[in-house]
Amino acid sequence: MPRDLPLSNGHLQVNFDRDYELRDIYWPHTGQPNQTDGHPCRTGVWVDGAFQWLAGDGWRREMLYEPDTLVTHVSLQRDDLAIALVCNDAVDFDRDILVRRVEVTNQADHPREVRLFFHHDWHLGGSEGANTVCYRPDFQSIVAYKDHYYLLVNGQVGTSAARAGGSVPRSDAGVRFWAIGYKEFNGQQGTWVDAEDGELGGNPIAQGSVDSTVGFHLGQVAPGASAVCYCWLAAGPAFPQVRRINDLVLDRGPQSLIDRTANYWHLWVNKQPQDLGDLPQPLIDLYKRSLLVLRTQIDRDGAIIASTDDDVWQWSRDSYNYMWPRDGALVANALSHSGYGEITRAFFQFCARVITEDGYLLHKYTPAGALGSSWQPWVSDQGQPELPIQEDETALVVYSLWQHYQVFRDVEFIRPLYRPLVKAAADFMVRYREPHTGLIGPSWDLWEERYGIHAYTLGTVYAGLQAAAGFADAFGETALAQTYSTAAEEIKAATRKYLWHDGEGRFLRRIQVKPDGSIEPDMVLDSAINGLCQFGMFAADSDEVQRTLDAIQRRLSVKSAAGGIARYEADYYHKVADDTDQVPGNPWFICSCWLAESLIARATTVDDLHAAIPMLEWVRARALPSGVLAEQINPFTNEPLSVSPLTWSHAEYVAAIRWYAGKHRRFLVADVQARAHVAEADAAAAVAAQRGAQ
Numbered sequence: 001m002p003r004d005l006p007l008s009n010g011h012l013q014v015n016f017d018r019d020y021e022l023r024d025i026y027w028p029h030t031g032q033p034n035q036t037d038g039h040p041c042r043t044g045v046w047v048d049g050a051f052q053w054l055a056g057d058g059w060r061r062e063m064l065y066e067p068d069t070l071v072t073h074v075s076l077q078r079d080d081l082a083i084a085l086v087c088n089d090a091v092d093f094d095r096d097i098l099v100r101r102v103e104v105t106n107q108a109d110h111p112r113e114v115r116l117f118f119h120h121d122w123h124l125g126g127s128e129g130a131n132t133v134c135y136r137p138d139f140q141s142i143v144a145y146k147d148h149y150y151l152l153v154n155g156q157v158g159t160s161a162a163r164a165g166g167s168v169p170r171s172d173a174g175v176r177f178w179a180i181g182y183k184e185f186n187g188q189q190g191t192w193v194d195a196e197d198g199e200l201g202g203n204p205i206a207q208g209s210v211d212s213t214v215g216f217h218l219g220q221v222a223p224g225a226s227a228v229c230y231c232w233l234a235a236g237p238a239f240p241q242v243r244r245i246n247d248l249v250l251d252r253g254p255q256s257l258i259d260r261t262a263n264y265w266h267l268w269v270n271k272q273p274q275d276l277g278d279l280p281q282p283l284i285d286l287y288k289r290s291l292l293v294l295r296t297q298i299d300r301d302g303a304i305i306a307s308t309d310d311d312v313w314q315w316s317r318d319s320y321n322y323m324w325p326r327d328g329a330l331v332a333n334a335l336s337h338s339g340y341g342e343i344t345r346a347f348f349q350f351c352a353r354v355i356t357e358d359g360y361l362l363h364k365y366t367p368a369g370a371l372g373s374s375w376q377p378w379v380s381d382q383g384q385p386e387l388p389i390q391e392d393e394t395a396l397v398v399y400s401l402w403q404h405y406q407v408f409r410d411v412e413f414i415r416p417l418y419r420p421l422v423k424a425a426a427d428f429m430v431r432y433r434e435p436h437t438g439l440i441g442p443s444w445d446l447w448e449e450r451y452g453i454h455a456y457t458l459g460t461v462y463a464g465l466q467a468a469a470g471f472a473d474a475f476g477e478t479a480l481a482q483t484y485s486t487a488a489e490e491i492k493a494a495t496r497k498y499l500w501h502d503g504e505g506r507f508l509r510r511i512q513v514k515p516d517g518s519i520e521p522d523m524v525l526d527s528a529i530n531g532l533c534q535f536g537m538f539a540a541d542s543d544e545v546q547r548t549l550d551a552i553q554r555r556l557s558v559k560s561a562a563g564g565i566a567r568y569e570a571d572y573y574h575k576v577a578d579d580t581d582q583v584p585g586n587p588w589f590i591c592s593c594w595l596a597e598s599l600i601a602r603a604t605t606v607d608d609l610h611a612a613i614p615m616l617e618w619v620r621a622r623a624l625p626s627g628v629l630a631e632q633i634n635p636f637t638n639e640p641l642s643v644s645p646l647t648w649s650h651a652e653y654v655a656a657i658r659w660y661a662g663k664h665r666r667f668l669v670a671d672v673q674a675r676a677h678v679a680e681a682d683a684a685a686a687v688a689a690q691r692g693a694q
Contacts, residue, residue, distance in 0.1 A: 002644035003309045004063045004626045005072050006293060007089060010300030012096040012235050015308055016089070018624075019055035020063065020074055022120075024310050027096060027149070027235040029367035030299040031308050031321035035149060035235075037123035038310035045104065046115040046198040047081050053192075054085070063626050069265040070292055071258060082108040092257045093264040096235040097245050099254045103228050106221040114218040117200075118231045119192040121183065121211045124149045133180045133212045134205040140174030141246060142212050143239065152242035155231040156254060157216045173250055177215035178202060184209045230254040265292060272339050276657060277664030278606075279613070286620045287657045289627030290650040291338060294331060297647040298343060302350030303367040304328035307631070307643035320643050322364040322372040325351060325393035326446060327648045329400040334654040336404040344404050345413055351397050352421040359428030360387065360394045376444055380451075391432070391443040392457045392531075395464030398425050399535065402467030405474075418471060423480075426468030429461050430487045436517035438494040445510065446528055447567065452512040456531035458495045462488045463535035492537050496544075506548040507532055509568070525555050526568035527591040530598055540601035549598045558587045560635040563618055565591040574641045576634055586632040586641055589619055589649035593656045600659045606667050612660060619653055629653065 003015035003023065008030055015024040022041040024034050044053045052058070054076055062075040066088070074087040088101040104114050122131045124146035133144045142153040156173040179200040183190030191213040194201055200215050218227040232254055234245035249257065269288045276284050297305045306327050307320035328351075332344040354365055364372035376388035401422065405414055432441040434453060440461050445454045465488035472481035498519060499508045509526035511519050530552065532538050533545045540546075556566045560577070564587025567573075571585025596615040603609040622638050623629050629649035630640030 001311050002624060002628065002630060002640040004624050004628055004644075005065070005074070005089070006296040006308060006628070006645060007070050007072070007091040007098070008296040008298075009091050009093050009096070010295075010298060012091050012098065013296060013308060014089075014091060014098055015310075016063075016072065016074075018061075018063065020061060020076065020087070021055045024308060025098075025151075025233070025235075026308060026321075027151075028237070029301065029303070030297060031303070031305040032367040033126035033149075034310055034321075035124050035126075035151060036121050037126055037128070039121040039123060041121055042117075042119040042192050043102075044117040044119070044192075044195055045081070045083065045085070046117070046195075047083055047106075048112045049198065050081060051196045051198060052078065052081060063624070065289070065292075065626060066262055068269050068288060068292075069262040070296065071262045071265070082106070083114075088258055090258045090261040093261045095245055095248065095257075097249065097257065098233045099249070099257045100231045100233075101228065101254065101258060102231075103226050104218060104221065105226045106223055109223050111220045111222050114221050114227060115198055115215055116218065116229045116231075117192075117195040117213055117215045118153070118155070119190070119195065119211065119213040120144070120151075120153065120233075121190065122151075124151070128184050128209040130208065131210050132205070132207045133210045135175070135178055135180065135202075139243060139246060140176065142175055142178055142180070142214055143242070144210075144212065145239070148237040150236050150239055150242045152234045152236075152239075152246055153212070153214055153231070154234075154246055154249070155214060155216055155229065157218055157229050158227070175214045177217065179213045180204065180206045180210065181212075182206060182209060183211045232257075268292075268295075274661075275665060276661045279616075279657065279660060282620055283613075283616050283657065286623060286627055287654060290629070290654050291335075291340070293628060293645050293650050294335065294647060294654070295343070297645065298331075298347075299367045300346070301367070301369070302346035302348075303365065303369070304331045304347055304647060305367060306364075306648065307646050309643040309645065312643050318373055320646075322366060323350070324364045325361040326390060326396050327651075329393070329396035330655070331647055331651040333396075333400040333403050334651040334658065336400070336407050337658045338654060339407075341404060341408045341410070344400075345410075348397070348401050348404070348417060348421065352417050355394075355421060355424060357424075359424035359426075360389050360391070360432075361397065361425075362389060363393075376448070386451070387432075387441070387443060389443050390446060390448065390457070391429070391440060392446055392454075392460040394425050395429060395457070395460040398422055398464040399460065399467045402470055405471070414471070418475060422468055422471045426465060426472075426484050429465055429468075430483060433487075433491075434513050436513055437498050437519075438490050439498060439511075439513075440491060442512070447573075450510060450522070452510045452522065454510045454528070455495070455499055455507050455526075456509075456528040458491060458499070459531035459533070459535040459537045462492055462495075462537040465491070466536070495532070495537065500544060504551075506551045507544065524569050525551060527552050527556050527565055527588075527594055528567070530594045533601060534594070534597065540598065541604075546602065549602070552598075553595060556584050556591070558583055558585075558635050562587055562622070562633055562635045562638050564588070564622070564633070564635075565595050567591055574632060576636065576641075583635045586635055587622075588632045589622075589629050589646070590631075590652045592619055593649075593652035596656045597652075597659050600656070600663050603663060606664065609660065609663055609667065612656070616653075616656060616660070 005016040013026040013030040072089040076085045084105045179191035179194040181191045190211040234242040236242040303323035363374040469481040469484035510522035559582045566585030577583035596612040599612040628645045630644035631642040631646040
């Protein structure tokens with residue numbers, strides 16, 4: 001199920017799904033470990049004996065954020081209960097605490113008693129066993145713990161001083177109704193069942209596979225009136241830390257934490273004026289939302305996580321909760337060009353820590369920096385050793401670091417990265433060549449499905465080597481810069497020779513070179529071939545690129561109602577349609593943004609540039625109401641498929657917007673200069689004419 005509302009401060013990261021269930025609680029790293037293991041944590045309401053979970057049928061839900069913030073604004077209404085709720089959730093931007101505010105309005109014509117219930121399905125450290133949950137009467141809080149994972153649950157009923165951001169009267173705060181019990185074995189469902197009669201048992205402690213539910217009695221609510229409840233969850237490595245966070249909330253009031261978090265993110269996403277050309281405001285709004293969503297998927301220690309949607313585990317028994325260097329590099333590049341260099345610095349330092357001694361980055365990494373799970377073998381089917389890498393991951397890190405430097409010119413930051421990251425990676429790219437063709441050596445493609453020499457990878461290695469040449473030249477190593485640049489140009493020439501197909505009139509997505517030097521072409525059309533242009537190997541206005549991009553647009557356009565661009569012909573991943581002529585594959589946000597970028601790159605006038613807007617509008621129209629972008633969508637229903645959010649989708653949209661804005665700005669400057677030249681010429685002609693008349 002998609003995660004409609006991610007929230008994070010870089011240590012504590014939570015996700016709410018489309019039913020407004022709290023599904024993921026990651027701490028102490030964004031993406032690791034999941035303290036609920038993706039299990040739903042329910043929220044329920046009891047009104048005069050009638051009970052409903054907020055995830056049930058019958059609710060009208062609107063799942064949004066407060067504008068320009070990472071504070072949710074969720075509206076729920078139910079006619080049979082004659083009740084409406086407005087919920088705000090925030091992970092404090094600085095402290096590891098989730099604060100939830102629920103305002104309940106009684107829409108009946110008579111007063112009614114209202115109670116709220118918050119359930120947590122604990123899987124501390126990512127597993128259900130050996131957990132302990134207890135009630136601490138001295139702090140009137142629920143505490144769940146295992147190893148160095150401690151989570152404290154507390155709350156407050158009533159507005160009192162809290163609405164204005166003041167301290168919480170102790171009479172208003174504290175858990176007075178709770179249930180602690182067992183689940184997931186011996187047929188036991190969990191304490192959430194206990195809540196459905198409006199009462200909780202009050203068991204003081206349980207260990208093993210356990211959960212907990214807290215209840216808050218809001219009292220009698222008059223017709224048309226509202227009552228407010230806060231519930232907060234603090235995370236820390238030991239009890240003293242979560243106790244101090246709880247004291248902070250009591251001292252300052254939970255509303256103050258929501259307010260300051262909203263103010264922080266509003267400042268963050270609007271920290272500098274954005275010149276985004278003549279783009280419509282809804283596209284600019286999604287641009288800012290994408291920046292905020294990107295921030296929720298980035299760990300403070302530098303890992304940029306592909307997605308924290310944990311539901312994919314049920315499909316593959318693994319997740320996207322890893323740092324892929326490719327995805328991370330592209331996210332970092334988008335953020336650098338948007339002015340967020342402080343975030344990207346941590347990512348590049350992360351890469352410098354994990355790069356191998358031989359100068360390449362491996363498949364993926366955990367948020368803590370350990371090597372992630374992988375199926376990419378060190379030996380081929382024929383028993384020959386092979387590198388289990390995607391070389392674009394190594395190349396794109398160097399390319400994106402150069403882009404970062406071009407924007408910020410932070411020499412002191414680059415200096416310690418130059419030798420262990422830039423030179424090591426570039427030396428590897430120079431060495432790792434296919435001997436018969438002069439192309440790069442084989443590796444896995446960006447989709448992680450095929451081994452060989454790929455167009456996309458060639459484009460990224462070219463860009464990575466040219467970036468390394470730029471660094472070497474800047475550091476005064478001119479001979480080394482020439483080595484890197486020469487290797488890049490040799491690869492470019494070999495790409496034109498071996499990957500251009502005269503019969504198809506376009507570039508191939510891949511070739512495989514046999515031991516005897518013979519070449520086996522891969523004729524499938526793939527949108528990733530765009531990488532040959534995207535990273536500067538071939539000019540966007542060259543005939544070979546134009547013909548390739550035209551083929552991509554013509555043959556990979558999805559002709560169902562959803563529209564968009566597929567990854568490649570007959571894409572099988574999460575396949576929905578069998579008619580590949582109409583639906584070559586599911587529409588991907590990444591590939592659709594690539595089409596927009598190619599239209600922008602080929603534009604020679606402002607009118608040409610406007611041709612990219614419909615594809616950007618396509619992306620916006622198929623985002624979730626919250627602004628979250630999935631990996632791909634159903635070609636018939638527009639429903640998200642695979643993970644949501646996908647960090648790369650948001651990064652590619654941000655990149656497309658930056659491409660558009662930059663091109664628009666250059667057109668305006670050129671127009672002003674052209675007008676100035678015309679004016680100068682007219683003035684000179686007038687002077688000459690006057691002299692002639694004299």
